[in-house]
Amino acid sequence: MPSTNRDQLVALDRQHLIHPVTNFRAHEKRGVTVLDSGKGAFLRDIDGNELLDAFSGLWCVNTGYGQESIVRAATEQMARLPYATGYFSYGSEPAIRLAAQLVELAPKSLRHVYFTQGGSDAVDAAIRYVVYYYNALGKPQKKHFISLQRGYHGSSAAGAGLTGLPVFHRNFDLPTLQQHHIPSPYPYRNPVGQDDAAIIAASVQALRDKVAELGAENVAAFFCEPIQGSGGVIVPPVGWLKAIADTCRELGILLAVDEVITGFGRTGPLFACEAEGVEPDLMTMAKGLTAGYAPMGAVMMSSAIYDAISEAAGPDIAVGHGQTYSAHPVAAAIGLEVLRLYHEGGLLANGIAVTPRFTAGLQELLAHPLVGDARNRGLVGALELVADKKSKRQFDPALRVNEAVAEAAYRNRLVFRAFNDSILGFAPALCYTEEEFDLLFMRLKRTLDEVLELPAVRAAM
Ligand code: PMP
Secondary structure: OOOOHHHHHHHHHHHHOOOOOOOHHHHHHHOOOOEEEEEEOEEEEOOOOEEEEOOHHHHOOOOOEOOHHHHHHHHHHHHHOOOOOOHHHOOOHHHHHHHHHHHHHOOOOEEEEEEEOOHHHHHHHHHHHHHHHHHHOOOOOOOEEEEEOOOOOOOOOOHHHHOOOHHHOOOOOOOOOOEEEEOOOOOOOOOOOOOHHHHHHHHHHHHHHHHHHHOHHHEEEEEEOOOEOOOOOEOOOOOHHHHHHHHHHHHOOEEEEEOOOOOOOOOOOOOHHHHOOOOOOEEEEOHHHOOOOOOOEEEEEEHHHHHHHHHHHOOOOOOOOOOOOOOOHHHHHHHHHHHHHHOOOOHHHHHHHHHHHHHHHHHHHHHOOOEEEEEEEOOEEEEEEOOEOOOOEOOOHHHOHHHHHHHHHHHOOEEOEEOOOOEEEEOOOOOOOHHHHHHHHHHHHHHHHHHHOOHHHHHHO
16 A cells, blocks of 8 residues: 555556546556645645646636635635526526626627536537527528637537547547638748738638638638637737638628637736627637636627527527536636636736736747747747757657656746647736746746756757
């Protein structure tokens, strides 16, 4: 029997717990890192190591850890009413107030909210409502969906097909015949080069070409993230989302913007759509909605979609989409307090105020021999490591540079996400101070220096 609590947890985890998007065998070998507590921008692991979290958990703890007013809101709601169903026309005050606040704060095209448990089921709900909508309109052939390569739209049975990352398709029989992908507007690695206007034009043309190929009468919707998060923090040029939105409108297809990462101040404004004046037909959100303090997501939709669905259902038939925990009162109470912290609590303003420090820190690291690209919008950003800066040659995946980076970062007490293709993703909490950024970049520089000294890395450069 393992001797310490830690060893016991590692052994039990290895035997029983399946981790998300993980290589089972590699995880068993590595063993779980048990996180134990958190305060502000810092985490503590079960061995008592204090770690600076530069990823807000999984781009979600936008408020930072240990916000006592959130804990109070949750406990008060739990004591008052821990659960209320949304079925049979029941509901709860926090859920109703949160829906109303979201409608007030989101782009004005969006008038109705359906709450989920997270992002994947928000995307799943969006797909189902779109299918219902076109049947309601008497256009049942309009069922094809287009999204971006390297896009991430969760891992529900339907949404994983819209996700444009091969591991989500492999052995899952995805994408379906109704799911199509166009190239990502990836500035660093774009065949048309790095000129903003050319990237936007190429992306719009790719959408037009795909719609023409399928026939506009067969295309339901285009799904995209304003910034591609899990695909490697790909930041399209300013103006890209607006150009795509205008094209969708012109082609008569719905635009569903997935703000699961970009929502709730991550890029500056409450929603990234705002910055470009885009009013989507549907919008999905999660993560920052409750800052990770409870699972919750939402899909918002226009009145046109809501009314068409309502009319098609008629006076008696239920719209058959629902979950036990839709509009969960404790999650909603947390959401209300989190929204208050973003606004009255000054977190959105702080996020905007510290963004230049984040940008500067990333840009300074462009001088590092390993760094080929540095990019961010607001408090989401990435460094892309390359074996050769001039040719942008990537490291051979067999070298597992990402794992070496993650290990070195942990030794330096820093947490961020090292993607497979040597892209390092950062999403610091909106509560970060300038001093915490100093610490982040000091530890990050040391991490990169250590990786650079690895013989296998040196040999590959
Ligand atoms: N959409 C986007 C843009 C996401 O980033 C994510 C999660 N990373 C999801 C959907 C899925 O959300 P969840 O993990 O909460 O199911």
